[in-house]
Amino acid sequence: xxxxxxxxxxxxxxxxxxxxxxxxxxxxxxxxxxxxxxxxxxxxxxxxxxxxxxxxxxxxxxxxxxxxxxxxxxxxxxxxxxxxxxxxxxxxxxxxxxxxxxxxxxxxxxxxxxxxxxxxxxxxxxxxxxxxxxxxxxxxxxxxxxxxxxxxxxxxxxxxxxxxxxx
Numbered sequence: 001x002x003x004x005x006x007x008x009x010x011x012x013x014x015x016x017x018x019x020x021x022x023x024x025x026x027x028x029x030x031x032x033x034x035x036x037x038x039x040x041x042x043x044x045x046x047x048x049x050x051x052x053x054x055x056x057x058x059x060x061x062x063x064x065x066x067x068x069x070x071x072x073x074x075x076x077x078x079x080x081x082x083x084x085x086x087x088x089x090x091x092x093x094x095x096x097x098x099x100x101x102x103x104x105x106x107x108x109x110x111x112x113x114x115x116x117x118x119x120x121x122x123x124x125x126x127x128x129x130x131x132x133x134x135x136x137x138x139x140x141x142x143x144x145x146x147x148x149x150x151x152x153x154x155x156x157x158x159x160x161x162x163x164x165x166x167x
Contacts, residue, residue: 075114
């Protein structure tokens with residue numbers, strides 16, 4: 001009888017510590033087509049991580065870099081946009097925008113609320129990429145034609161071979 005009680009107590013401790021319970025663990029940054037729900041990239045991420053979106057501006061043919069920080073709540077906080085020449089879709093610089101010019105690059109600092117996700121059209125013409133933890137993930141070659149992608153954070157699920165929930 002004592003052996004059975006010890007086994008039950010051991011099982012309860014294992015469940016309590018999450019060995020057999022499906023639980024939410026780390027975050028991941030997901031790049032997907034919001035219309036077809038095709039997932040292109042799932043990248044391990046944590047709050048306070050910073051990623052960069054880059055693309056070739058179709059008018060000025062110069063590179064544009066946007067940096068974004070992941071928040072504790074799972075949102076995406078715009079931080080900066082860096083570019084070397086003006087063009088449609090880029091920030092207009094006036095006294096209301098905090099910016100610096102450094103080595104021929106204009107860096108605009110954003111003061112905007114965090115977003116649940118980012119949506120953008122990607123195309124082989126503009127060569128969009130996402131960079132996180134020094135790893136680059138291509139976005140522009142996902143399809144032969146332009147495609148809408150959504151970038152958002154979600155909790156990654158850790159599943160054990162005994163994946164069941166304890167209620």
